[in-house]
Amino acid sequence: MGAKMFGARVSRLEDPKLLTGRGGYTDDMHLPEMLEAAFVRSPHSHARIKDINISDALKHKGVCKIYTASDLPDYLRNTTVPFQVPNPAISQPFQQRLLEDREVCFAGEPIALVVADTRYNAEDAATLVQVDYDILPGAADCKSALEDSAPLCHVDSPNNEGAKYKVGYGDVASAFANAHLTHSEEFWIHRGGGFAIENRGVVAQYDELDDVVTIWSATQSPFLVKQNVVDMLGWESDRVRVIAPDVGGGFGPKTIYYVEEALIPLVAKDLGKPVKWIEDRRENFLATNMERDQYWDMEIAVDADGKLLGVRGQMIHDTGAYMPWGIISPYISATTLPGPYVLPSYELETFVALTNKVAVTPVRGAGRPQAVFAMERLMDRAADKLGLDRAEIRRRNLIQTEQMPYALGLIFRDGKPMTYDSGDYPKCQEEALRLGDYEGFRHRQEQARAEGRHIGIGIANYVEGTGLGPFEGATVRIQPSGQICIYTGGGDSGQGHWTTLAQVCADKFGVGVEKIDVQKGDTGKIASGVGTFASRIAVNAGSSVHLASNEVRQKAIKVAAHMLEAAEEDMDIENGSVVVRGSDLSVSLSDVARAVQGMPGFSLPGGVEPGLEATHYFSPSQSSYCNGTAVVEVEVDPDTGHVDILNYSMAHDSGTLINPFVVDGQVQGAVAQGVGNALLEWMVYDDNSNPVSTTFAEYLLPSAPETPNVDVTHVESPTPINPLGVKGAGEGGTIPAAAAIISAIEDALSPWNVRIAAAPLTPSMIVNQVRAEKAVA
Amino acid sequence: MSDRRTICVNINGKAYEREVETRLHLADFIRHECLLTGTHVGCEHGVCGACTILLDGKTARSCLMLAVQADGKEILTVEGIAPNETELHPLQQAFQDNHGLQCGFCTPGMLTTLLEFLDENPDPTEREVREAISGNLCRCTGYQGIVAAALDAAKRLQAGT
Numbered sequence A: 001m002g003a004k005m006f007g008a009r010v011s012r013l014e015d016p017k018l019l020t021g022r023g024g025y026t027d028d029m030h031l032p033e034m035l036e037a038a039f040v041r042s043p044h045s046h047a048r049i050k051d052i053n054i055s056d057a058l059k060h061k062g063v064c065k066i067y068t069a070s071d072l073p074d075y076l077r078n079t080t081v082p083f084q085v086p087n088p089a090i091s092q093p094f095q096q097r098l099l100e101d102r103e104v105c106f107a108g109e110p111i112a113l114v115v116a117d118t119r120y121n122a123e124d125a126a127t128l129v130q131v132d133y134d135i136l137p138g139a140a141d142c143k144s145a146l147e148d149s150a151p152l153c154h155v156d157s158p159n160n161e162g163a164k165y166k167v168g169y170g171d172v173a174s175a176f177a178n179a180h181l182t183h184s185e186e187f188w189i190h191r192g193g194g195f196a197i198e199n200r201g202v203v204a205q206y207d208e209l210d211d212v213v214t215i216w217s218a219t220q221s222p223f224l225v226k227q228n229v230v231d232m233l234g235w236e237s238d239r240v241r242v243i244a245p246d247v248g249g250g251f252g253p254k255t256i257y258y259v260e261e262a263l264i265p266l267v268a269k270d271l272g273k274p275v276k277w278i279e280d281r282r283e284n285f286l287a288t289n290m291e292r293d294q295y296w297d298m299e300i301a302v303d304a305d306g307k308l309l310g311v312r313g314q315m316i317h318d319t320g321a322y323m324p325w326g327i328i329s330p331y332i333s334a335t336t337l338p339g340p341y342v343l344p345s346y347e348l349e350t351f352v353a354l355t356n357k358v359a360v361t362p363v364r365g366a367g368r369p370q371a372v373f374a375m376e377r378l379m380d381r382a383a384d385k386l387g388l389d390r391a392e393i394r395r396r397n398l399i400q401t402e403q404m405p406y407a408l409g410l411i412f413r414d415g416k417p418m419t420y421d422s423g424d425y426p427k428c429q430e431e432a433l434r435l436g437d438y439e440g441f442r443h444r445q446e447q448a449r450a451e452g453r454h455i456g457i458g459i460a461n462y463v464e465g466t467g468l469g470p471f472e473g474a475t476v477r478i479q480p481s482g483q484i485c486i487y488t489g490g491g492d493s494g495q496g497h498w499t500t501l502a503q504v505c506a507d508k509f510g511v512g513v514e515k516i517d518v519q520k521g522d523t524g525k526i527a528s529g530v531g532t533f534a535s536r537i538a539v540n541a542g543s544s545v546h547l548a549s550n551e552v553r554q555k556a557i558k559v560a561a562h563m564l565e566a567a568e569e570d571m572d573i574e575n576g577s578v579v580v581r582g583s584d585l586s587v588s589l590s591d592v593a594r595a596v597q598g599m600p601g602f603s604l605p606g607g608v609e610p611g612l613e614a615t616h617y618f619s620p621s622q623s624s625y626c627n628g629t630a631v632v633e634v635e636v637d638p639d640t641g642h643v644d645i646l647n648y649s650m651a652h653d654s655g656t657l658i659n660p661f662v663v664d665g666q667v668q669g670a671v672a673q674g675v676g677n678a679l680l681e682w683m684v685y686d687d688n689s690n691p692v693s694t695t696f697a698e699y700l701l702p703s704a705p706e707t708p709n710v711d712v713t714h715v716e717s718p719t720p721i722n723p724l725g726v727k728g729a730g731e732g733g734t735i736p737a738a739a740a741i742i743s744a745i746e747d748a749l750s751p752w753n754v755r756i757a758a759a760p761l762t763p764s765m766i767v768n769q770v771r772a773e774k775a776v777a
Numbered sequence B: 001m002s003d004r005r006t007i008c009v010n011i012n013g014k015a016y017e018r019e020v021e022t023r024l025h026l027a028d029f030i031r032h033e034c035l036l037t038g039t040h041v042g043c044e045h046g047v048c049g050a051c052t053i054l055l056d057g058k059t060a061r062s063c064l065m066l067a068v069q070a071d072g073k074e075i076l077t078v079e080g081i082a083p084n085e086t087e088l089h090p091l092q093q094a095f096q097d098n099h100g101l102q103c104g105f106c107t108p109g110m111l112t113t114l115l116e117f118l119d120e121n122p123d124p125t126e127r128e129v130r131e132a133i134s135g136n137l138c139r140c141t142g143y144q145g146i147v148a149a150a151l152d153a154a155k156r157l158q159a160g161t
Ligand code: FES
Pocket: B040, B041, B042, B043, B044, B045, B046, B047, B048, B049, B050, B051, B052, B061, B062, B063, B064
């Protein structure tokens, strides 16, 4: 039997193809007679459309057809994106129409679709479509949007409040009445978009013979796209196949379905030719969902020892003009705040504001970085006021291992009471402090100050609900050739599912991962699926692969026992063959697979069902909660505001690891996005809600020089929620990053007593704050 | 003046003669006319670096050039880096061994950029590698695996393996 694959640092099976330019991304498809599409999008954040004139555009060379709302079949004229995650807290669940011809509510909203022989001609013609607008004022900043005097996001609605809800538990009022110390403060946290380097894209082809439309989409969730298409267009489910080919990064926004994913198949079927639409970067800034602003007005109460008594406050969340994902992000924010701490009482009222901007839906971290920022800043404030060390106040409040499973008193986004299933929070914090040499830091700081340098250290903890249901399935099949294949529904946008799912399966058949083929993200290959988001694939698909592999293994042994006339309990599977222990009797999996194909007129060996395969749809009873601690050391130049991250340490507990090599990569990449959130990424709008940062020269992504190496250590607390003990690992790195980095910057600037309550923190903000404090002093 | 020209570009040792619109950018030419789709397009405004190719041995952003400007020139794209069908170039192998890629979308631009860099600077420091790829955005890896791969590749190339 070969080396054990599960848990090993196996290098990725995906890589050779991608390293040699042989990947197949959506825009790499070139189908015969394929047409290309371009959209006419609103240049205004808010306007009434008075007239659309396509006559000049139609005359442009190469144009096949132009679609506006009035060119859609009658039954689709008012069709909107289906609202699939309702919640009674939502009072105004506005959803986007396929094409708008009355009122556009964000800059980038699609008005017309031009199909031509080439993209170049389609774009030219799109510029010739004349739209007559009555420009309206836009609801911009989400806080002012809730004021009575604010312009309305949708002209016919009574106000801009999309939803309102309260979460909490415990007796907050008496916690504050009896507190030794309280502190209140307002925080502003902005997060930007996913900004995968590959933009979105859709190709669709109608096969008249089979009456099937095949859709290739750069999506994380082909089954959600299919559901969307079926719901919006009213097509039969078995007439639609959605494939997520190689996807160049997702990070959340490619989870959600978009009108383009329904329009392109619609026009491909109408025109009887394949149609391709590839989003360009400007469209991506305008029309791909993102996260944005949250304001947290919060208060904390602690006793004389720094033990938490309560936290209360209000939060305002910018949701954009439409709510395709309901209140998932702000709800996750609200339930993330207590984190790893024993927090006896908590109350948060959330207001979700409609603004004239593209919709807000989860981006890696999904509302959690904001909550962690608010909570961790409050912890820092309480520590500072009490004269306690910032790590020490956290240590005093961490939930202890013997308190696990720990019921929080809140209901999570999966509708289940939040119960942390497992985890060793004190150990995680300790490990991160050790890794970042927290103990030696004050000495380093003194030395640096003597040299005129300003260094600081910051710490942040988080808990994250991962591995959300409802399910993700897997079929494991051994072909008559002996090839082992896994089929699963979620797409792969860089996570390495081929490798990790193969690792779960390989040991059951005593083979190396290279012997296993994984086909993912194709609704034609497995009956049901959900998608790759919410750090859920290792948990759900991984568990399904485990269960299905076990079943196939058992079946193979049963059939082989019959073939070899041996007892099942004496048999094992090694190197892809079923063997009788202590003998040289064996039969290859290929022969077993052939045997269960059956022979005409003969019964199947051992009375089994045909086919050497099994399908499982693992459905977790609740989320599994991963956690971690980030410790960050920075150097700040108070004159230029430049921040250098000197050391980034992270202790991370995502349960059992299938492949530490891959998990490390997930953590490192996630941290980089957190660095962007802390220091760089800012989607800027003008006062009328028009976006002004629509290139990578204006909206800054972290590049190599400012991104730190991350020292990752893993604490492994297996979850009892699934058979593998795994928890999600894709988002943890992002969640505490901004909180820890900002805390470190504040520490570095402590000679000036600078207090930071916002992220991202730009160099000019740092310089201004230092100057202001100097002026006061 | 006609807006179409016939050009001949040598890509990865093979001549591609095509009649193209003069406004066609080089990345689109490589991807959609020559069907070499390994070169990627991430921004079309010169910032992300995904479209980086080697033009007469020097890195160039193929989204910022017109195809007609490449007439008569030699181009190397990601498809031309490996020595043969089955083996990887040491830089590619180092990327696999150091988890230098996740989604693989930035990878072609990273590889071409680093090929040029390691040629000019065979024994770089980590800082130098980070500066060298500062014009290539990767949203997946946090650059750590890419930097490790570049340093590892430098060693392998120097050792001639
Ligand atoms: S596509 Fe050329 S630099 Fe981004």
